[in-house]
Amino acid sequence: ETGVTQSPTHLIKTRGQQVTLRCSSQSGHNTVSWYQQALGQGPQFIFQYYREEENGRGNFPPRFSGLQFPNYSSELNVNALELDDSALYLCASSLDSRRTNTGELFFGEGSRLTVL
């Protein structure tokens, strides 16, 4: 069974640039959620994708966007980077339906983004 993998593990960008983070979900999982974890804080929900459609969004601006592909892998895109976007971005996969949620998320090790 393959776990959740994320890439890249670390990256450095400058203000105003754009970034794409990638996530491969655990085998058999149809749902991917993205979280932002600032230093010393708990993870904050960005959005979730279920079968290629957004299925819930947290309090993040539209410059945070995502995609889910037919193989259930996912991308997180952030445009016009700001200094406060510096954080660990966590991807989590699960086996859920559109309206139900087990809360049993399987997390990757994250992509650490530094914005200078």
Next chain:
Amino acid sequence: AQSVTQLGSHVSVSEGALVLLRCNYSSSVPPYLFWYVQYPNQGLQLLLKYTSAATLVKGINGFEAEFKKSETSFHLTKPSAHMSDAAEYFCAVTLYNQGGKLIFGQGTELSVKP
């Protein structure tokens, strides 16, 4: 809206001592509650969950938590701490129809002294 509050950003115990990490929640309807653990430079791992069945929930690595509705609490305990328990612990809440949105607390860093 749901929320969780973890009391104490840092807890230090001696090896073999009781571990008690506190979590209080706020929810207008019966919630699902979770404890996740994060080891350094790793993602989060589910320790245990409460989903309206038994109020005393047993998890991995000897941890357990008790759901107390009257106190709106879901504290995490372990009878005897081990050095390998040193990590960041997060309490989280969600609802059955929330579409996967977990609301996490700020986290409690557990240190274990030899």
